[in-house]
Amino acid sequence: MQKTQLNVGLLGFGTIGTGVVKVFQKNADLIRQRTGVEIHLARIADLDITTDRGVTLPEGVLTTDADAVITDPNIDIVVELIGGYKPALQFILKAIENGKHIVTANKALMAVHGQEIIEAASRAKVDVMFDAAVGGGIPVISAIKENLCANRFSTVLGILNGTCNFILTKMTNEGSDFAQALAEAQQLGYAEADPTFDIEGVDTAHKIALLSALCFGTRIDFDQVYTEGITGITAVDIDFATQMGYKIKLLAIGKQGNGAVEVRVHPTMIPKSYQLAEVDGVFNAVRLSGDFLGPVLLYGSGAGMAATASAVMGDVMAIGRSISSGAVGRTPIMGYCQDQVVDLPLRPMSEITSHYYLRFTTLDTTGVLAQISTILGQHDISIQSMIQPESHAADSVPIVLMTHEAKEADITEALHEIDQLNIIQQPTCLIRVEHDLD
Ligand code: HSE
Numbered sequence: 472m473q474k475t476q477l478n479v480g481l482l483g484f485g486t487i488g489t490g491v492v493k494v495f496q497k498n499a500d501l502i503r504q505r506t507g508v509e510i511h512l513a514r515i516a517d518l519d520i521t522t523d524r525g526v527t528l529p530e531g532v533l534t535t536d537a538d539a540v541i542t543d544p545n546i547d548i549v550v551e552l553i554g555g556y557k558p559a560l561q562f563i564l565k566a567i568e569n570g571k572h573i574v575t576a577n578k579a580l581m582a583v584h585g586q587e588i589i590e591a592a593s594r595a596k597v598d599v600m601f602d603a604a605v606g607g608g609i610p611v612i613s614a615i616k617e618n619l620c621a622n623r624f625s626t627v628l629g630i631l632n633g634t635c636n637f638i639l640t641k642m643t644n645e646g647s648d649f650a651q652a653l654a655e656a657q658q659l660g661y662a663e664a665d666p667t668f669d670i671e672g673v674d675t676a677h678k679i680a681l682l683s684a685l686c687f688g689t690r691i692d693f694d695q696v697y698t699e700g701i702t703g704i705t706a707v708d709i710d711f712a713t714q715m716g717y718k719i720k721l722l723a724i725g726k727q728g729n730g731a732v733e734v735r736v737h738p739t740m741i742p743k744s745y746q747l748a749e750v751d752g753v754f755n756a757v758r759l760s761g762d763f764l765g766p767v768l769l770y771g772s773g774a775g776m777a778a779t780a781s782a783v784m785g786d787v788m789a790i791g792r793s794i795s796s797g798a799v800g801r802t803p804i805m806g807y808c809q810d811q812v813v814d815l816p817l818r819p820m821s822e823i824t825s826h827y828y829l830r831f832t833t834l835d836t837t838g839v840l841a842q843i844s845t846i847l848g849q850h851d852i853s854i855q856s857m858i859q860p861e862s863h864a865a866d867s868v869p870i871v872l873m874t875h876e877a878k879e880a881d882i883t884e885a886l887h888e889i890d891q892l893n894i895i896q897q898p899t900c901l902i903r904v905e906h907d908l909d
Contacts, residue, residue, distance in 0.1 A: 476509040480540035483552035484517035489524040490780025506791040514540045541566045551575040567591045574786040576603035582677035600786035605678040608778030609771040615685045616806035622761025624686035627725040631678040633753035634662045634669035635721040640751040671700035672736045679723035683734045687727045688807040689815040699737035718748040731818040740904040821880040826904035832897040835868040850885040852877045867896045
């Protein structure tokens, strides 16, 4: 019999959970008008059910017992907003076993344990949606799976972490150093008390692993994703980047070509004239390149209560429509039919090519440039431009080079040799440069 009311159970009543409650309460009529069914928030489980979140709930909605939600036969959709691996994975798997459809904002879980969840969902014939996991309110996952699904994607590039983008923007616009910018992000609530996952690039890596899998129809082994955060970025490099017409962003890069994929996260210089370079502060953006569409840039709020709750509710309503129209399973969870998903090889970092910014710290003496350029030349690395500002330091001088496209393995070997020269005072700073926006 066709259901006229669907019941939702929420696991996790934190910031995003509170946002979801607000959407349910403010837009109940809209939800019905757009889906044709009553979608009712029936239960919420959290260990803390006493803190005032500024929302009023009917008696009996709150529980400390997640099992009571997961196994409740009246619940149709379970929304997981706990985050992390444990116990979120166990809860999701048990909910699936109990025939519940799943909505989650949990990028770490989907990037690392997605395959297990997808296989369980496919056995149980339930839907799993996770649009809120990447880009907060930006509808990038739906765009890849639905609107743009006629395209083969060659690249997906993203600024996917608001904390890092805020810090880099502060450093660029105000000359702050990393520690100052991080402290300000924490004061404003843009960075966690323990910001490790954000500033070390792990959060961004989870997100680009998911986007690459969705774009390229392949499984991505998260442990193989090259991940470098922003903790090594200094005001000196930001300043040189500005002088050379670039901005430094923590860029997530997914590329497909020649039978392999590249998935990597690292600080990247991009020309100031590119739209991605203008994505500042806590905002996120994703640039997709499709063979028919060409490039498209999606931009918006990548985190926060309202934007993420908007994405979560979009998924709840999509599943509501599928249930009410008998179309559960209509859209494959990762955007490709499960039996069409392949394991494309992940290109090792040594084989990628890029342009490179290299900052050498050298003695101010004769023949320095000749020694450096000789070694670069021996490794097939061609110099595109160079800056050597007058130095006021008694014993060292920076030399900044931008290379033409080179192979990472050649750069690594050349820097290994250069850094052993007795004219070199500190390990050379390397930042990859992205020009490859087709
Ligand atoms: N810490 C993340 C960010 C939150 O700063 O973007 C959203 O994943």
